[in-house]
Amino acid sequence: MKKILPLLFLFLFACQSSNSIPSSTPVFIPTSTFTQTPSPEPTLTLTPTPTPLARRVLILSLDGLRPDAIPLAPMPTLMKLMESSAYSLTAQTIHPSATLPAHASMLTGTCLNKHGVNWNDYLPERGFAIGTDIFDLAHAAGFQTAMFVGKEKLRQITEPSSTDIFQFINDRDLIVTENLIQNFPADFRLLFIHFATTDDMGHVYGWLSGEQLSVIFRADQAIEKILAELDARGIRDETLIIITADHGGLGNSHTSGFPEDRTIPWIASGAGIQPKQLTSEINTIDTAATAAYALNLPIPNEWDGVPVYEAFGMPVEKESNGCD
Numbered sequence: 456m457k458k459i460l461p462l463l464f465l466f467l468f469a470c471q472s473s474n475s476i477p478s479s480t481p482v483f484i485p486t487s488t489f490t491q492t493p494s495p496e497p498t499l500t501l502t503p504t505p506t507p508l509a510r511r512v513l514i515l516s517l518d519g520l521r522p523d524a525i526p527l528a529p530m531p532t533l534m535k536l537m538e539s540s541a542y543s544l545t546a547q548t549i550h551p552s553a554t555l556p557a558h559a560s561m562l563t564g565t566c567l568n569k570h571g572v573n574w575n576d577y578l579p580e581r582g583f584a585i586g587t588d589i590f591d592l593a594h595a596a597g598f599q600t601a602m603f604v605g606k607e608k609l610r611q612i613t614e615p616s617s618t619d620i621f622q623f624i625n626d627r628d629l630i631v632t633e634n635l636i637q638n639f640p641a642d643f644r645l646l647f648i649h650f651a652t653t654d655d656m657g658h659v660y661g662w663l664s665g666e667q668l669s670v671i672f673r674a675d676q677a678i679e680k681i682l683a684e685l686d687a688r689g690i691r692d693e694t695l696i697i698i699t700a701d702h703g704g705l706g707n708s709h710t711s712g713f714p715e716d717r718t719i720p721w722i723a724s725g726a727g728i729q730p731k732q733l734t735s736e737i738n739t740i741d742t743a744a745t746a747a748y749a750l751n752l753p754i755p756n757e758w759d760g761v762p763v764y765e766a767f768g769m770p771v772e773k774e775s776n777g778c779d
């Protein structure tokens with residue numbers, strides 16, 4: 456028995472040693488024996504590009520339209536449009552409230568001391584408004600731009616290189632509209648239309664005269680045709696429409712500085728707009744900034760105007776100080 460015990464001890468030790476793996480021996484474990492959790496893919500943080508509030512912007516200026524003329528004419532199409540618009544009947548234009556300087560401020564977003572258009576006739580030798588205007592911004596972004604105007608001097612607001620289409624039609628507002636419809640810029644992203652007849656009749660017969668009110672009524676019919684064309688082409692819902700004026704008028708003129716001269720309508724309808732009567736102060740220089748904001752275009756630091764945020768249902772971050 457004493458001989459058997461040592462042998463049994465040696466046997467058990469040998470069996471235990473054969474199942475041990477020295478630490479110096481590499482161990483290979485088949486991959487099928489476990490499931491590996493893959494490392495997560497790195498997450499890329501991207502800054503999204505804001506979606507434009509409107510694909511297109513149409514700015515219509517009725518030269519010399521006083522807000523109180525809208526119900527007097529009357530203008531049923533415009534009044535109906537205002538029900539679904541953000542609007543102000545107390546917006547202000549620059550002083551002096553002359554046609555070319557005021558339109559330059561409307562479309563450059565700056566006051567006269569910056570854009571430099573201090574003349575009111577077609578004087579090609581004077582060149583163009585100084586600075587970056589809304590047409591410059593849109594054209595640089597690859598957008599089609601167009602102007603249909605009733606006064607040739609508006610050519611001097613922006614350089615020809617920034618407008619793909621420029622048409623001067625020396626005729627009544629309905630004729631300007633017919634020309635627009637016949638030559639409609641189907642791919643436009645920025646379209647400016649100018650009606651001259653209200654101003655013309657004001658100078659001859661006086662502001663709010665029967666003769667002027669009659670052509671304002673015709674201008675309303677022209678607006679109806681433009682809206683119908685947008686509807687027919689199926690692009691009205693994607694278009695921001697801004698209807699405004701460069702100045703009002705008193706007597707047979709509009710540069711006295713009285714409220715009747717400087718108070719203008721400002722009506723925004725369509726893409727991105729929250730209908731309401733606006734309470735913020737609006738100046739004509741805000742028109743360009745509002746168009747740029749809706750198209751998601753950069754607003755130059757030198758612009759005096761700011762977007763009319765209230766029209767889009769947003770908090771009013773800042774109001775422009777006007778040009779006084």
